[in-house]
Amino acid sequence: MSRPPLLVVFVAVVVITLGELGGAMLSQLRPSTARWAAARIAANAPAHGLTGTPEYDDAVRERTVFSVEAGLSFFHVHAEGMGLVLFFASTLVASVARSRPVRRALYALLTVGATFPLGYLAYALAVVELGRDDGVALAETWVLTPLGLAAITGLIGLTVALARRPEAR
């Protein structure tokens, strides 16, 4: 199997490394993360609709901290997965796509798409700064959707390249 360019391999390995680091931090720094999130929620009280009523505010805080932890957990899982997707998919691109412009376009799409998990870090950050709903909407609209679309487009391109290969002979 042919090797994709070093930059693509580098991004794949770095994304996997970040995924591993994220997992380690998630388990080792869980209490600190929850404390940081609670502090940021308190600092952005209007964005979270905190009313000063302890029962209501506690429920909002709990739900938001859960969303932050979910974002970090999704980052860990998706980073490990997308690093591998980039490694294997780009190896296929290097091995089956004959045209250089097509290879370049597919590398670009797949490499950008592999950074999709960073959207979950943005998600965790945006949720505490902007409130749960606005934060989720921001991360989904501006980070997760475009990067996810890049990955999907790259994979569709690879599918087409694989399907067309016998005809090119």
Next chain:
Amino acid sequence: MTGTNEEVWHLPPRAVLLAAILLLLAAEVGGASMGRYKLELARWARAEMQARPAVHGLVGVRDVDERILDEAIFRVDAGLRLFHMHAEGMALVIIATTTVAVTLARRAATRRALLLLLTLGGIGYPLGYLLWSVLIPTLGIERGKALAERLLWLPFGGATILGLAWLSALIAVRMARR
């Protein structure tokens, strides 16, 4: 193990591939067993915990004890599920990263060290979840977690992270030199 042509991937040593495939197999068998023997596992965990009431803080009051037992059984199940997922993922991580190491690391000593870190780390880390699940009924949730952390998660997870960071640096240096 590695050739001069770096434009194609070189296969990692057979032992590394075998270890990764065995881990993948263990993950699949673990996943299947979780579904097939869910009741038996829960019964075993419950019996072990009831035999050690002091470890789990069981007080003999049904309402209180049931909650504690349910929580511990949930954690046993979660540990097995995490073993299944992490073993599947890490087996593929071993194959991908050792392929990169074998192809791009020029010095034999570097290659060997990377293969060792990535393979042992990748195998040992998911086994920590299995160990945790097995330890919960006898030692309790927190003591089981602490032991699994000390014996497997920290050393083997650390080895994987060290191997991956080293591999990233190696590729970065190669790119910078071009």
